[in-house]
Amino acid sequence: xxxxxxxxxxxxxxxxxxxxxxxxxxxxxxxxxxxxxxxxxxxxxxxxxxxxxxxxxxxxxxxxxxxxxxxxxxxxxxxxxxxxxxxxxxxxxxxxxxxxxxxxxxxxxxxxxxxxxxxxxxxxxxxxxxxxxxxxxxxxxxxxxxxxxxxxxxxxxxxxxxxxxxxxxxxxxxxxxxxxxxxxxxxxxxxxxxxxxxxxxxxxxxxxxxxxxxxxxxxxxxxxxxxxxxxxxxxxxxxxxxxxxxxxxxxxxxxxxxxxxxxxxxxxxxxxxxxxxxxxxxxxxxxxxxxxxxxxxxxxxxxxxxxxxxxxxxxxxxxxxxxxxxxxxxxxxxxxxxxxxxxxxxxxxxxxxxxxxxxxxxxxxxxxxxxxxxxxxxxxxxxxxxxxxxxxxxxxxxxxxxxxxxxxxxxxxxxxxxxxxxxxxxxxxxxxxxxxxxxxxxxxxxxxxxxxxxxxxxxxx
Amino acid sequence: xxxxxxxxxxxxxxxxxxxxxxxxxxxxxxxxxxxxxxxxxxxxxxxxxxxxxxxxxxxxxxxxxxxxxxxxxxxxxxxxxxxxxxxxxxxxxxxxxxxxxxxxxxxxxxxxxxxxxxxxxxxxxxxxxxxxxxxxxxxxxxxxxxxxxxxxxxxxxxxxxxxxxxxxxxxxxxxxxxxxxxxxxxxxxxxxxxxxxxxxxxxxxxxxxxxxxxxxxxxxxxxxxxxxxxxxxxxxxxxxxxxxxxxxxxxxxxxxxxxxxxxxxxxxxxxxxxxxxxxxxxxxxxxxxxxxxxxxxxxxxxxxxxxxxxxxxxxxxxxxxxxxxxxxxxxxxxxxxxxxxxxxxxxxxxxxxxxxxxxxxxxxxxxxxxxxxxxxxxxxxxxxxxxxxxxxxxxxxxxxxxxxxxxxxxxxxxxxxxxxxxxxxxx
Numbered sequence: 001x002x003x004x005x006x007x008x009x010x011x012x013x014x015x016x017x018x019x020x021x022x023x024x025x026x027x028x029x030x031x032x033x034x035x036x037x038x039x040x041x042x043x044x045x046x047x048x049x050x051x052x053x054x055x056x057x058x059x060x061x062x063x064x065x066x067x068x069x070x071x072x073x074x075x076x077x078x079x080x081x082x083x084x085x086x087x088x089x090x091x092x093x094x095x096x097x098x099x100x101x102x103x104x105x106x107x108x109x110x111x112x113x114x115x116x117x118x119x120x121x122x123x124x125x126x127x128x129x130x131x132x133x134x135x136x137x138x139x140x141x142x143x144x145x146x147x148x149x150x151x152x153x154x155x156x157x158x159x160x161x162x163x164x165x166x167x168x169x170x171x172x173x174x175x176x177x178x179x180x181x182x183x184x185x186x187x188x189x190x191x192x193x194x195x196x197x198x199x200x201x202x203x204x205x206x207x208x209x210x211x212x213x214x215x216x217x218x219x220x221x222x223x224x225x226x227x228x229x230x231x232x233x234x235x236x237x238x239x240x241x242x243x244x245x246x247x248x249x250x251x252x253x254x255x256x257x258x259x260x261x262x263x264x265x266x267x268x269x270x271x272x273x274x275x276x277x278x279x280x281x282x283x284x285x286x287x288x289x290x291x292x293x294x295x296x297x298x299x300x301x302x303x304x305x306x307x308x309x310x311x312x313x314x315x316x317x318x319x320x321x322x323x324x325x326x327x328x329x330x331x332x333x334x335x336x337x338x339x340x341x342x343x344x345x346x347x348x349x350x351x352x353x354x355x356x357x358x359x360x361x362x363x364x365x366x367x368x369x370x371x372x373x374x375x376x377x378x379x380x381x382x383x384x385x386x387x388x389x390x391x392x393x394x395x396x397x398x399x400x401x402x403x404x405x406x407x408x409x410x411x412x413x414x415x416x417x418x419x420x421x422x423x424x425x426x427x428x429x430x431x432x433x434x435x436x437x438x439x440x441x442x443x444x445x446x447x448x449x450x451x452x453x454x455x456x457x458x459x460x461x
Numbered sequence: 462x463x464x465x466x467x468x469x470x471x472x473x474x475x476x477x478x479x480x481x482x483x484x485x486x487x488x489x490x491x492x493x494x495x496x497x498x499x500x501x502x503x504x505x506x507x508x509x510x511x512x513x514x515x516x517x518x519x520x521x522x523x524x525x526x527x528x529x530x531x532x533x534x535x536x537x538x539x540x541x542x543x544x545x546x547x548x549x550x551x552x553x554x555x556x557x558x559x560x561x562x563x564x565x566x567x568x569x570x571x572x573x574x575x576x577x578x579x580x581x582x583x584x585x586x587x588x589x590x591x592x593x594x595x596x597x598x599x600x601x602x603x604x605x606x607x608x609x610x611x612x613x614x615x616x617x618x619x620x621x622x623x624x625x626x627x628x629x630x631x632x633x634x635x636x637x638x639x640x641x642x643x644x645x646x647x648x649x650x651x652x653x654x655x656x657x658x659x660x661x662x663x664x665x666x667x668x669x670x671x672x673x674x675x676x677x678x679x680x681x682x683x684x685x686x687x688x689x690x691x692x693x694x695x696x697x698x699x700x701x702x703x704x705x706x707x708x709x710x711x712x713x714x715x716x717x718x719x720x721x722x723x724x725x726x727x728x729x730x731x732x733x734x735x736x737x738x739x740x741x742x743x744x745x746x747x748x749x750x751x752x753x754x755x756x757x758x759x760x761x762x763x764x765x766x767x768x769x770x771x772x773x774x775x776x777x778x779x780x781x782x783x784x785x786x787x788x789x790x791x792x793x794x795x796x797x798x799x800x801x802x803x804x805x806x807x808x809x810x811x812x813x814x815x816x817x818x819x820x821x822x823x824x825x826x827x828x829x830x831x832x833x834x835x836x837x838x839x840x841x842x843x844x845x846x847x848x849x850x851x852x853x854x855x856x857x858x859x860x861x862x863x864x865x866x867x868x869x870x871x872x873x874x875x876x877x878x879x880x881x882x883x884x885x886x887x888x
Contacts, residue, residue, distance in 0.1 A: 118750045119757075150750055205556070302874050322867075323586060323787035325556030332867045334875070341876040354747050354780045361794065361847045368848035374877030421797030421847050452751070453702075454730070454758025 039141060041191035043180050048076040048409060048432025052088055056097035056413070061104035061387030061402035065380035071102060073409040076431035081403050100426060101418055103383060104403050105160025105410030107390040108356050109269070109316050110296050110349035113151055114144030114164055114187075118353060128167030129174065133211050133226055136199065137253035138174035140164045144187045147446040150353040155181050155436050156443060157357035158412040158425045161192060163394050165296075168202035168271040169210045171217070171226050175257060176200050176269060178394055182430055183444035196267050196395040198293070199257055201227075203272035203281060204327050224280065231288040234258030267293035267395050269316075273327035275303035282311045294393035296349060298339075299331045305342020314345035314393040318355075319362040336363070336385055337370020337377055347389040359386050364419035379419055487512045487527035488860075490839060492536040495519055498815040498828040502807075509538050511835045514858020518831050536852065537840045539810070540827050541596030542793060545743050545817035546696075546723050546777045548786045549598045550580040550587055550616065555786075564603035564610065572657075572681040574611030576602040577628035582620050586787045588865035591618035593790025594838040594851040597626075597818065597826055601696065601785075604635040607643045608650055609657070612684060613696065615821055617836075619856045630821055631694040632685060637704055637724065637755045651707060658715055661685035691719040694820065700726040701755040709738045721820055723777070726756035729763045732770030741773035741820050745780045746799035764812070765803040775820060776812040797845035809845060834858045 051073040058069035060081060072080035080086060088094065115127035126143030129135045144164055154162065159181050166173040177187070178195040204220065212218040217226050237255035240246050260266035268285075272278050272295045285292050294314035295301065299322065301308060301315035308315055317339070322331025332338075339346040348363050350356035367382040391401025400408045409432035416423045428436040436443055488511040495507030497519060508525055510518045518525075553560035562579035580600055581587075590598070596618050602611035610633035615626040635642075636650060643653045656676035660667060664674075664682040671679045688695040695718050699705055705722060709731075712718050722728070725742040728735060735742060749761045760766075767774045778784035778795045796809040804812075815827030826836055835855045842849035854861040872878065873887050880887065 119753050121753070153749060305876070318782075320788060320791070321782045323554060323783060326554055329554060330870055332871050332874075334871050338874060338876055352782065353750055353752075357747075357749075358798070361798075364847045365794075368850065372850055373871060373875050419848055421794060421845055422801050424801055449751075452757050454727070454760060 039139075039188060039191075041193045042186070042188045043182070043184075043191055043193055045076050045431035046433050048073055048429075050074050050089055050092040051095065051409075051429070051432060052086060052092050053095045053097050053102060053411070053413070056100055056102040057417075058102045058403065059104075059380050059383040060404065061383055062404065063378070063381050063384060065378070069102070071403060071411065073411070073429070073432040076409055076433070078403050078405055078407050078409050080405065095413075095427075097413055099416065101414040101416060101423075102403075103158075103412050103414065103418065104387040104401060105412055105428065105430065106158040106359050106386050107394075107396075107401060108154070108159055108162040108350050108359060109294065109347065109390045109393050110351045111154070111162045111164055111353075111356055112167070112351070113154065113162065113353060113356070114146065114148045115140055115166065116353075117145045117148035118150050127165075128169040130167075130169040130210055133171045133207050133217060134230055134254065135166075135170045135174050136172040136230075136255075136257040138166060139177065140166045140175060140200075141177040141187045141191070144177070144179075146184050146187055146190060147448045149446045149449050150356070151181055151183070152444045152446060153353070154356045155428055156425060156438075157359065158414070158428055159356055159359070160410040160412075160428065160430050161391075161396065161400060162356070163198060163269070165198070165200045165269060168200070168206045171202060171207050171223055172230065172254075172258070173200035173202055173271075175266070178396060180430060182435060183446070192396060194399075196265060197257075197260060198267045198269045198394060199261055201268060201270045203270065203277045204274065205325055206271070220277070224284065227284060228287070230258060231262075231284075231290075234262055235288065238262050261290050262288065264291070267291075267393075269294050269296055269394070271296045273297050273299045274330075275300035277327075278313075279304060279307055282307060282313065285311070293395070294345075294347075297328070297351070299328045299335065301344075301346075302332060302335045302338035302342075303330075305339045305344045308339065308344035309342060312345070314347055314389060315339050316347050316349040316390070316393060317366075318351070319348065319366045333365065333369040334373050336366035337373070337375050337382075340377060340381070340385070341370070341375050345389050345392060347385045347393060349390070360414070360418040360423070361421060364421075367419065379417075382419075487517075487529070489525055489527035489530045490536065490538050491523055491530065491532040492538045492839070493534060494537045495829065496537065496539040496810060497830060498540055498811060499830050501830070507538065509829070509837075511855070511858070514835060516829060516831050516833050516835050516837075519829060531839065531853065533841065533852075535842050537842065537844060537849075538829070539838055539840065539844055540814045540818075540829055541836055541838045541854065541856070542594050542813050542844075543597040543599075543817040543827060544590070544595050544777070544789045544792050544813075545599050545775045545820065546779065546785060547598045547600055547789055548603065549590060549600055549618070549789060550582060550584045551576060551600060551602070552786055553581070553584050553586075564605040566605055570611075570678075570681065571604070571607055571609035572611060572632060572677065572684040574602055575614070575628065576600045576611065577614045577625060580614060580616065580625070582616070582622055582624045585866045586783075586789075587618050587620045588862070589787065589867055590789045591620065591854055591856075591861055592851055592863050592865055592868070594840065594844060594854065595789045595792055596836060596838065596854060596856050597823075598789065599630065599696075599817070599821055601633045604633070604642060608634050608636060608653060609681070609685075610635060612687075615823065617856050619859070619861060626823070627821075629687060629693070631696050631721075632688050634695065634697045636697050636699045636708070637701060647704065647707075651711075654711070655714075657682070657685060658689070658711075661689055688718060689715070691717040694719045694721045696721050696723055698723040699755075700724040700753075700759075702727040702730040702758065704755070705731050705740075706734060709734055709740065712738055712740065724779075725767070726759040726763065728772070729760065729766035729770075730758055732767045732772050735767070736771040741775070741816075742767060743775045743777045743817070743820075745777050745784075746795055746802060746804075747778075747780045761802045764799045764809075768804065768808055768812075773816060773820065774812055775817040776809065793844050793849075794847050797847065800845060806845065 238259035298315035391397035660674035660682040818827030
């Protein structure tokens with residue numbers, strides 16, 4: 001069972017995003033909408049207390065670096081950062097972080113945890129509703145199994161927030177959902193409060209391969225024809241929404257999602273590899289007046305950083321995947337730094353339950369290759385690829401993605417320089433609450449792992 | 462000392478000697494560290510001399526000079542990485558059937574299929590692999606129609622048409638994934654395997670016609686005979702602990718078999734038994750998820766626990782996308798993560814060099830010592846660090862090109878090096 005053959009089919013996915021604002025933002029004029037904010041988030045963090053982390057090497061996620069810095073967390077938020085001495089209230093938990101590095105929590109904008117859960121049995125294949133090329137009406141959150149053991153391993157890799165996307169079989173794959181990476185019995189308990197929804201769309205090979213003999217599209221021409229036909233329908237639907245003509249009983253879930261994109265409430269996450277194809281998609285977005293938040297995989301983004309910059313579109317990339325299909329053939333190891341150097345929004349993504357556990361190593365590779373090619377990118381700037389840029393790409397940068405005052409205290413303490421293979425995550429905080437502590441063996445265990453062979457010792461270490 | 466090249470601490474494009482010619486005369490590398498994988502261990506501040514393609518000395522004499530000198534404060538010199546489980550050169554683009562020769566649907570031929578007949582040394586992934594420091598690979602034909610994939614080969618990544626070191630190096634069986642291909646149960650797969658070994662043993666007398674075997678056709682039974690006396694390894698993919706115990710039992714019936722197990726996700730549970738049976742394993746140290754029911758007990762420190770029990774363990778990168786073909790260059794990263802999970806650096810590095818080389822019968826390819834043909838990689842830092850770069854590659858005494866399709870694409874689009882030529886006319 002040599003991996004490359006199976007990897008090909010798994011990769012064919014990506015998706016959408018979030019939840020929380022939901023339908024009512026599409027239709028502010030409609031009282032009816034107030035009643036249908038479906039599936040609301042029930043996530044509420046515990047009390048964080050006051051935590052003072054000091055003597056740390058801090059990367060703040062927006063390009064700042066403090067070689068001997070401190071961080072104060074109060075009520076789940078960052079309340080101070082930098083070279084400061086704080087007057088600590090009684091009961092403050094003080095962490096002398098000498099020798100460690102401290103960063104914002106890792107954000108992965110492309111995960112299929114839960115929708116392609118481990119074990120990868122057929123019964124857990126809930127990421128692609130590959131029944132029609134247009135499935136904008138499906139929501140990734142309805143396919144997520146919160147007991148996927150992969151969530152805990154991602155947490156142990158410093159991942160605090162992740163966007164779970166439907167797969168890329170369909171042109172319009174459905175809505176994605178942004179999650180807090182905390183153990184929960186329900187998906188609602190993981191949902192990132194007030195994060196915008198996202199729509200997963202797909203370019204290129206996957207839709208035409210899946211539907212080529214099932215009614216189409218059978219070509220890239222067909223892909224675009226289908227996109228445009230549906231955007232036209234969405235324009236009409238949005239028009240009716242704006243006029244108050246869509247009442248209870250007349251909702252169309254598919255067009256509701258597309259109209260949400262046209263109104264700017266739902267952020268498009270577009271699986272697209274080739275540079276020429278991304279350029280076509282950007283023109284289509286202009287035609288219909290919507291915005292691409294992020295191209296996913298974007299193996300050829302390095303060829304068009306100027307176009308991405310002009311359109312304010314991010315590119316979510318791997319550090320070195322290539323060659324598994326034709327549209328990934330031109331992958332280079334300098335993709336992320338070249339996009340960054342071109343002034344566009346560059347970021348890492350995993351699309352993989354193993355890769356998500358060490359995204360720090362993925363940006364370390366990209367950073368090193370970029371600098372070898374003659375760029376001069378600091379580690380502090382490169383950390384944006386894993387923190388503030390992914391937060392921007394999925395519309396949550398107002399509350400997380402950096403260690404700025406007032407932001408959520410999503411914090412990782414690393415055993416050393418996170419650009420080293422040997423560095424490990426020591427502690428992870430979500431909203432100031434300690435969720436993972438390597439030294440103390442604090443780590444969630446999913447229901448599925450209980451009582452399984454080897455479960456007494458978890459997954460090692 | 463006419464062409465003294467000095468590299469800086471952070472060397473960028475250090476051009477070694479010209480192209481892929483044997484060194485007419487001598488090359489001297491003055492390094493921070495030479496990893497020999499011999500009793501000499503690591504030579505700090507080591508100086509390595511190559512003359513006419515052979516290593517002539519490894520010591521700390523920094524006064525030595527030669528026709529070419531490479532010197533750098535951060536340079537490491539090591540044996541090249543040996544990737545023990547790959548489909549390198551069997552595929553150009555996985556998704557395009559015409560370029561993908563990883564496995565065969567033909568039920569009429571299994572063991573007799575040779576990777577050597579599919580291997581293309583000009584596949585673009587070969588150059589990417591080489592400039593990533595991986596200079597040897599075991600090329601494995603995957604199975605599709607039954608548990609047998611066929612006969613594997615050992616290659617260098619020089620990319621030349623004569624890069625095969627052994628075209629009939631081992632036979633590959635997919636046991637854990639093979640049950641669906643051979644009867645739908647593991648019991649059926651093991652029955653098939655036992656019958657196949659019986660067919661091979663009795664091939665000279667059993668077959669009056671090509672179809673007289675219990676499991677195999679005559680040509681496949683003959684091909685399988687090459688593993689019976691242990692001169693060639695039998696590579697078996699298996700992950701579940703109980704499967705490995707059954708394979709150990711098989712070896713009791715055929716004690717001369719030289720069995721190597723690929724995968725071994727639950728190997729730590731039967732490490733003592735594997736060591737006692739002298740069965741080596743090849744493990745991906747990043748596998749810690751129960752991705753299927755054969756891997757329920759997968760854990761990050763599997764490699765360490767296996768080595769602690771005395772099991773010969775090589776490291777593979779099958780969990781990475783392209784980790785058996787296009788991304789073999791990630792092999793050192795996987796080894797580095799085994800260090801993060803408790804292995805010593807020396808153990809981890811041997812697991813991607815000397816250990817796999819020895820498993821396939823080429824220990825010298827995993828070592829650096831005077832008298833040998835030069836097969837080595839020069840790095841600008843610790844090779845297991847993800848930020849380290851390969852500076853130069855020497856295979857069979859010949860300096861290798863550090864260019865690839867990807868370096869060409871990089872150079873064309875490098876924002877730091879844009880000229881004024883029209884697009885399409887740039888180099």
